[in-house]
Amino acid sequence: MILNLDFNSEKSIYIQITEEITKAIAKGDLKINESLPSVRSMAESIGVNLHTVNKSYNELKDEGFLNIDRRKGAIVASLPMIGENNTKKESMLDLELLVAKSYLSGMSKGEFLELSSKIFDSYEVKYHE
Missing domain, CATH: 1.10.10.10 (Winged helix-like DNA-binding domain superfamily/Winged helix DNA-binding domain)
Structure with a gap:
């Protein structure tokens, strides 16, 4: 690894x-x-x-x-079940901070969404199969 x-x-x-x-x-x-x-x-x-x-x-x-x-x-492990832990809530807090930092660095909403979409799509392929 x-x-x-x-x-x-x-x-x-x-x-x-x-x-x-x-x-x-x-x-x-x-x-x-x-x-x-x-x-x-x-x-x-x-x-x-x-x-x-x-x-x-x-x-x-x-x-x-x-x-x-x-x-x-x-x-x-298998995909964690929503509600079993605070992963979704923690992700929301992490994302909020990331959005704030991106905004303060001058990134536009469109740029942020495009970049986020590309990164998200790179993960979407295999784990949920």
């Missing part, structure tokens, strides 16, 4: 790992019921502390994107 991490970013590594895995699931690069590398293996391959990877996996579990089993490890 290839993760695009920026060790010079102000964004913490565990958040970057969480986001990269989320995008991989949405794009279908990681399939439902597919196992992720063990925490130790992932940590060694990207050169981070195993607690960093463990925190990412647990965050993804809490969001409903992974199931974690002591014997099987981290496994991609």
Whole structure:
């Protein structure tokens, strides 16, 4: 599994790992019921502390994107059910902040919607099949 991490970013590594895995699931690069590398293996391959990877996996579990089993490890979960967690509400808050930042940077509504549509369409292909 290839993760695009920026060790010079102000964004913490565990958040970057969480986001990269989320995008991989949405794009279908990681399939439902597919196992992720063990925490130790992932940590060694990207050169981070195993607690960093463990925190990412647990965050993804809490969001409903992974199931974690002591014997099987981290496994991609089925699509989270709306209402099972606050994913939809959190997405709304994240989107609101993104819209505000885009607006303040001078992006027009049309540009924002076009870009958003292209990005959304890149995810729509495989996960819901």
